[in-house]
Amino acid sequence: xxxxxxxxxxxxGEVSAPGRxxxxxxxxxxxxxxxxxxxxxLPLEALAHDTSPPGLHYVLVHYDIPATDPDVWRxxxxxxxxxxxxxxxxxxxxRPAVTHRVTLECAGNGRARLTPRPVxxxxxxxxxGTADWTGVPLAALLAEAGPRAGAVEAVFTGADHGVERxxxxxxxxxxxxxxxxxxxxxxxxxxxxxGAPLPPQHGHPLRLVVPGWYGMxxxxxxxxxxxxxxxxxxxxxxxxxxxxxxTEDPDDPGEPVTLIxxxxxxxPPGFPDFMTRARVVRPGPVPLAGRAWSGHxxxxxxxxxxxxxxxxxxxxxxxxxxxxxxxxAWRAGWTATPGxxxxxxxxxxxxxxxxxxxxxxxxxxxxxxxxxxxEVHCLAE
Ligand SMILES: Nc1nc2c(c(=O)[nH]1)N[C@H]1C(S)=C(S)[C@@H](COP(=O)(O)O)O[C@H]1N2
Ligand SMILES: [Mo]
Numbered sequence: 001x002x003x004x005x006x007x008x009x010x011x012x013g014e015v016s017a018p019g020r021x022x023x024x025x026x027x028x029x030x031x032x033x034x035x036x037x038x039x040x041x042l043p044l045e046a047l048a049h050d051t052s053p054p055g056l057h058y059v060l061v062h063y064d065i066p067a068t069d070p071d072v073w074r075x076x077x078x079x080x081x082x083x084x085x086x087x088x089x090x091x092x093x094x095r096p097a098v099t100h101r102v103t104l105e106c107a108g109n110g111r112a113r114l115t116p117r118p119v120x121x122x123x124x125x126x127x128x129g130t131a132d133w134t135g136v137p138l139a140a141l142l143a144e145a146g147p148r149a150g151a152v153e154a155v156f157t158g159a160d161h162g163v164e165r166x167x168x169x170x171x172x173x174x175x176x177x178x179x180x181x182x183x184x185x186x187x188x189x190x191x192x193x194x195g196a197p198l199p200p201q202h203g204h205p206l207r208l209v210v211p212g213w214y215g216m217x218x219x220x221x222x223x224x225x226x227x228x229x230x231x232x233x234x235x236x237x238x239x240x241x242x243x244x245x246x247t248e249d250p251d252d253p254g255e256p257v258t259l260i261x262x263x264x265x266x267x268p269p270g271f272p273d274f275m276t277r278a279r280v281v282r283p284g285p286v287p288l289a290g291r292a293w294s295g296h297x298x299x300x301x302x303x304x305x306x307x308x309x310x311x312x313x314x315x316x317x318x319x320x321x322x323x324x325x326x327x328x329a330w331r332a333g334w335t336a337t338p339g340x341x342x343x344x345x346x347x348x349x350x351x352x353x354x355x356x357x358x359x360x361x362x363x364x365x366x367x368x369x370x371x372x373x374x375e376v377h378c379l380a381e
Contacts, residue, residue, distance in 0.1 A: 019120060028122055035121045040058065047266070052129035056129070058127045059202070061201065073088065073205050074086050078227070079155070082148060083144065085144060093191065098135070098188065100209065101320075102133055104129055104215045105127060106123060106128075108121055108123050108366060110370055114368055131194050132195065137183055142154065153175065153227070156222055160220070173232075173234075185211070187208065187211070190206070214241075214257055241256065243256075243367065244363045245361075246362050257366045260295030262355060262369060263294070264302050264372065273377075279374060280376075281336050284335065285334070289332075291330070297350035299319065299327075299350075303315065317330045341378065342376075343373070344374075
């Protein structure tokens with residue numbers, strides 16, 4: 001591991017897009033380690049919980065977690081609307097509340113498995129979590145504000161501020177108005193997670209939750225919603241979060257990162273080796289279980305391979321039709337005999353999208369939903 005000093009990476013005023021790709025023998029730097037300790041993943045054994053307890057749910061924060069005061073917090077809805085709103089938390093809580101169980105996943109999940117490796121938060125596969133989010137449907141608030149003719153997007157601004165690849169900014173993202181204002185898309189202005197006020201790291205006191213989209217859309221510490229009559233071209237929309245570099249064209253604007261690609265993950269079987277995290281099991285039946293999700297539609301199939309992807313068998317999938325945005329549970333049986341195995345698991349959704357056996361590369365390291373491969377050692381009798 002080399003010791004790249006973090007400060008050397010800040011170059012105010014100079015935009016370098018897209019991000020850097022690691023050299024052939026370049027290990028993870030101290031700067032990336034610093035990101036990885038702040039932005040923790042879901043310990044995969046926590047896939048056993050239907051909803052992820054806060055503290056185990058993954059966290060991704062671009063800048064600092066702001067210190068927020070719920071007593072003075074306001075959400076402003078303005079821009080291209082007839083009736084701008086400015087609401088405190090009491091006003092939001094007084095409105096009809098809904099709760100959605102939503103699986104969030106970071107678009108960079110799987111990035112550290114890419115070659116060459118995009119230099120950024122080095123996720124393996126653990127940047128996921130599921131929570132019951134309670135709040136006010138964004139559609140209801142937008143209907144109250146009354147978008148004017150010609151409105152095209154809603155832009156969401158968080159209270160956090162930083163500099164990224166030379167660009168000083170508030171964290172800001174947009175959604176097409178058609179989706180933001182569609183009650184069936186389930187977009188929420190949430191003030192509670194698993195029945196309690198949002199924890200600081202998950203957006204206290206208010207966040208957006210956009211079901212089915214990669215996590216970057218779910219703006220935390222939400223302070224304003226601005227309806228616009230032109231598409232938003234801010235950094236997190238037009239520069240970051242693009243599938244770029246898939247072609248050789250250096251000026252490739254890329255495709256926007258939007259919905260979550262299908263993925264299945266397994267509760268690590270048996271018990272771990274401390275240092276390598278390889279799994280150890282005893283001979284005999286080993287119950288295998290986990291979760292699977294997709295932002296494109298329900299997961300209809302989960303397959304398991306225990307022979308290095310020579311053959312696949314179907315797992316049993318249980319999805320709750322009343323919770324279309326939450327992960328499904330899967331289980332399968334496996335009988336271990338002494339030896340070393342690679343267990344692979346892959347999900348397919350109702351649109352036919354599935355997980356690849358080789359990682360799909362792009363410069364930002366987004367949407368790498370490579371099948372999960374878990375090394376398992378079965379002890380002798
Ligand atoms: N204001 C703000 N919102 C944000 C972010 C951020 O840095 N600032 N990170 C985004 C990204 S990239 C992800 S993956 C999710 C992570 O949400 P979580 O930490 O609650 O799991 O928050 C999103 N919302
Ligand atoms: Mo993310």
